[in-house]
Amino acid sequence: MKGRGGFIDTRPLHGSRPFRDLWIGSLASQLGGQIATVAVLAQVWELTGSPVGTGAIGLVTGVATLLFGLVGGTLADAVDRRTVVRVSTGGQLLAAAGLCAQALAGNRNVVVLLALVATGAACAALGAPARRTFPVRLLPADQVAAGLALSNISFQAAMLAGPALAGLVIARWDFPAAYAAQAVAVAISMLSVIRLPSMRPERTGPPGGKNRAQRGGWRVVLQRPTLWGAMATDLSATLLAMPIALFPLVNETQFGGDPRTLGFFLSAVAVGGITAGLLSGTVTRRRRAGLVQLTAAGVWGLALAGFGLAGPLWLALGCLAVAGAADTVSVVTRSALVQLETPDAYRGRVSSVEHVIGVAGPELGNFRGGLVASATSAPFSLVSGGLTATLAIAVVAVVNGPLRAYRTPSPASTTSPAPAATAEPAPASASAPPA
Numbered sequence: 001m002k003g004r005g006g007f008i009d010t011r012p013l014h015g016s017r018p019f020r021d022l023w024i025g026s027l028a029s030q031l032g033g034q035i036a037t038v039a040v041l042a043q044v045w046e047l048t049g050s051p052v053g054t055g056a057i058g059l060v061t062g063v064a065t066l067l068f069g070l071v072g073g074t075l076a077d078a079v080d081r082r083t084v085v086r087v088s089t090g091g092q093l094l095a096a097a098g099l100c101a102q103a104l105a106g107n108r109n110v111v112v113l114l115a116l117v118a119t120g121a122a123c124a125a126l127g128a129p130a131r132r133t134f135p136v137r138l139l140p141a142d143q144v145a146a147g148l149a150l151s152n153i154s155f156q157a158a159m160l161a162g163p164a165l166a167g168l169v170i171a172r173w174d175f176p177a178a179y180a181a182q183a184v185a186v187a188i189s190m191l192s193v194i195r196l197p198s199m200r201p202e203r204t205g206p207p208g209g210k211n212r213a214q215r216g217g218w219r220v221v222l223q224r225p226t227l228w229g230a231m232a233t234d235l236s237a238t239l240l241a242m243p244i245a246l247f248p249l250v251n252e253t254q255f256g257g258d259p260r261t262l263g264f265f266l267s268a269v270a271v272g273g274i275t276a277g278l279l280s281g282t283v284t285r286r287r288r289a290g291l292v293q294l295t296a297a298g299v300w301g302l303a304l305a306g307f308g309l310a311g312p313l314w315l316a317l318g319c320l321a322v323a324g325a326a327d328t329v330s331v332v333t334r335s336a337l338v339q340l341e342t343p344d345a346y347r348g349r350v351s352s353v354e355h356v357i358g359v360a361g362p363e364l365g366n367f368r369g370g371l372v373a374s375a376t377s378a379p380f381s382l383v384s385g386g387l388t389a390t391l392a393i394a395v396v397a398v399v400n401g402p403l404r405a406y407r408t409p410s411p412a413s414t415t416s417p418a419p420a421a422t423a424e425p426a427p428a429s430a431s432a433p434p435a
Helices: 009-015 017-048 052-076 080-104 110-132 132-137 141-171 173-192 210-223 226-241 246-254 259-278 289-309 313-341 345-377 378-399 401-405
Strands: none
Touching: 009 017, 017 052, 017 080, 017 132, 017 141, 017 173, 017 246, 017 259, 052 110, 052 246, 052 259, 080 110, 080 173, 080 246, 080 401, 110 132, 132 173, 132 259, 141 173, 141 259, 173 246, 210 226, 210 246, 226 289, 226 313, 226 345, 226 378, 246 259, 246 313, 246 378, 246 401, 259 313, 289 313, 313 345, 345 378, 378 401
8 A cells, every 4th residue: 555556655644744634634624524515405405495495505605616716816826825724724614613503503594504605615715725735835746646646535535425424414413413523524624734834835926917817827728629628528517417406306306305315326426436536547548538538528417317317226326426437537537638738837827717617617507407407307407407418518529629639648759848838828729719
């Protein structure tokens, strides 16, 4: 397990106490977050009995994340990043305590619940950009990739265990216990952050350039077919076929409303994601990254359509596991493509665009799914969304030849000197859409 020869490189955990503390705190926070996610879904469903209500969770979370994530990015480049994360984690702790208090008080007002959810999401988003910079500051350069891999494994493990644990906790002790578990987990995360060293940003550019950088990121994406195609594929998959807001409705109408089953839905997605992650070498060695992403995103849409049609529980969980695996493959290949296709001078700006799409797409997709289900039914929303997403991805594949034919650089080509980055992006190609 240790060093380079093991299945997982654990050197960062052994060699850096601050990173080990951060990893333990992040694992606890992610586990608590997954428990709270199930509790919020179940409580909103209990209060409203409407898929619009559960879809509203995605709306308030997405808007809060989008707005405060951009503010957090500015703060992360202006003040001590440790301070930003300390303050934001303290806000998350207060929001978790508020969720626990409203559950103990027997709150029946869904607006109060959604306001607390939005507050927690805003605090998390405020600290997310600064938190993402920690591994590269805490680890030697040759261990950064291993540290990021360990962080991804902890996230997948929390996705696997958290929802199932939430179902058990809610079934036995109800909502206050689930929110209390989240508060304890965030407190553990706070302790890990307090012990971190100071991490002030390195000044590498002129002050006041944040807004220009954001606009520049969108320009680069729109002017490169491979970039806008990869992001359009991801947005099509998440905006049109995100299923999580529909889980409570599907659970009640098809599987008796057992909270343990609701947890199993989320865990099944994580099982697929972990499996795909452990076998990711079979995908990352393939050079046709664009085609791999398009295929995986299409499988995601079809698997969720299958979930909408599934009768027995084992088939529904199987479809969700396939969707989780396809999502992991799509995300991994898209991230690699974006980094490889973006000139180094623009990688930060384009990565911020990718982050916005990656956050807003799923949350707004949950809201869309809830609206459609309220007007029709959960199976119709799932099937129509999955098939529409697959069709939209097929359209991207047809019209975007550069993405479809994209190949990652061969090992031999990496020895050639890279072309110098220009001060402005290249002119838009004929296949790029108008800005």
